[in-house]
Amino acid sequence: MINDLKKDAEERMKKTVEVLGHNFNKIRTGRAHPSLLDTIRVNYYGSEMPLNQVANIGVEDARTLTVSPWERNMVPEVEKAIMKSDLGLNPSTAGTVIRIPMPQLTEETRKGYIKQARHEAEAARVSVRNIRRDVIADVKELLKEKEISEDEDRKAQDDIQKITDRYIAEVDKALAVKETDLMAI
Numbered sequence: 129m130i131n132d133l134k135k136d137a138e139e140r141m142k143k144t145v146e147v148l149g150h151n152f153n154k155i156r157t158g159r160a161h162p163s164l165l166d167t168i169r170v171n172y173y174g175s176e177m178p179l180n181q182v183a184n185i186g187v188e189d190a191r192t193l194t195v196s197p198w199e200r201n202m203v204p205e206v207e208k209a210i211m212k213s214d215l216g217l218n219p220s221t222a223g224t225v226i227r228i229p230m231p232q233l234t235e236e237t238r239k240g241y242i243k244q245a246r247h248e249a250e251a252a253r254v255s256v257r258n259i260r261r262d263v264i265a266d267v268k269e270l271l272k273e274k275e276i277s278e279d280e281d282r283k284a285q286d287d288i289q290k291i292t293d294r295y296i297a298e299v300d301k302a303l304a305v306k307e308t309d310l311m312a313i
Contacts, residue, residue, distance in 0.1 A: 141295040249303040
């Protein structure tokens with residue numbers, strides 16, 4: 129029973145770290161990376177579709193992304209969706225290929241992105257702690273119902289704390305990597 133709770137806590141904490149990684153991918157660095165466009169949705173014959181389902185996204189060079197819509201008539205729609213996104217990108221179209229140059233990051237924008245990354249990391253830490261709180265409450269409930277002994281309760285809480293510490297350390301490590309990435313010129 130306790131092992132199931134610990135396993136569940138570990139899976140949920142692992143998912144939290146994965147979500148943090150996805151959120152970090154949305155924060156752009158100076159380099160072009162296709163995952164920057166993951167959040168963009170395009171109007172495709174009346175329904176909203178993710179950009180990567182209506183076009184090929186590639187990296188031309190370190191500072192330029194290319195988007196090739198599968199249908200020629202989708203070029204203006206894709207271009208409009210990229211401009212409307214909050215990424216601050218300015219696409220230019222050449223035939224059926226849309227080129228998106230990555231603007232140079234200023235010191236001010238870098239600091240803003242670092243602040244955003246720290247906010248995402250703190251949200252992940254809070255989520256991990258909330259998972260710990262929920263699982264410990266479940267363990268306490270087992271103790272209250274006399275399904276486990278006090279020793280098992282104490283050991284389970286220690287184990288859950290160790291799991292929590294490990295995932296908080298992963299969050300901190302991911303944040304350090306992202307900060308280094310953002311400050312690299």
